[in-house]
Amino acid sequence: MVFAENLTSAAIPTFNSSACRSFSAAHGLAVRSIAIEVEDAELAFSTSVAHGAKPSSPPINLDDRAVIAEVQLYSDVVLRYISYKNPNPPENTNHPDSWFLPGFESMDEGSVFPVDFxxxxxxxxxxxxxxxxxxxxxVKGFTGFHEFAEFTAEDVGTSESGLNSMVLASNNEMVLFFFFFFFFFLENPHQNDVVLVRTILNRPIIHFRRSL
Incomplete structure (x- = not known):
């Protein structure tokens, strides 16, 4: 177990400025970490690595209140495990401990940045x-997730493009992972479709869809 105070002054101790610049240069505004809450982040990390996950950050203790650990999900996107020493938030929901990881705090109402997006x-x-x-x-190998749904170009596609996707789910199906492979149907016989697709998808961006 590593303690955060021995690593960095950043609120998220796995933060690395050079890696941040590299990620931003490659992907622009995108999500690097997908976090899920687990009962024991240290155990989740060791079990994942034992089953083939590529480690990104070992378990780190945050102010003896929470533990985070990361494994590589795909490309330079990581899966972050978070567990809390006290998973039950304080009775006073206005207390920052019920909202944030250690190291984060509420914003001053007078801030120039909007509080509500x-x-x-x-x-x-x-x-x-x-x-x-x-x-x-x-992902199935180190998480134990099962196939929940699958969509092909026949389900989601146009005359010019198509989409293959797979959804993985945890045992209780409370956590779902959506993975997409997007491709174009090209008329140019000199264009290699697969090469073009891989060039496009070398930008592994998480797309957010607003719930209606």
Whole structure:
């Protein structure tokens, strides 16, 4: 177990400025970490690595209140495990401990930044991957998730493009992972469709869909 105070002054101790610049340069405004709450982040990390996950950050203790750990999900996107020493929030829901990880605090109402961005709920987030089948087998292997749904170009497509996707779910189906492989049907006989698709999808961006 590593303690955050020995690593960095950043609120998220896995933050690395050079990695941040590299990620932003490659993907622009995108999501690098997908976080899920688990009972024991340290155990989730060690179990995942034992079953083939590529480690990104070992378990880190945050102010003896929470533990985070990360494994590689796909490309430079990571899956972050979070567990709380006290999973039950304080009775006073106005207390910051009921909202944030250690190191974060509420914003001053007088801040120039808006407190409310209008987001109430995310229906789902989607990860674009350059190769769907290997990604699915990799994630299934270290999470134990099962195939929940599958969509092909016949389900979601146009005359010019198509979409293959797979949804993985946890045992209780409370956590779902959406992975997409997007492709174009090209008329140019000199264009290699697969090369073009992989060039496009080298930008693994999480797309957020607003719930209606």
């Amino acid at each position: 209008g987001i109430r709920r995310l229906d789902h987030a989607v990860g674009n991957v350059p190769e769907l089948a290997p990604m699915i087998e990799y």
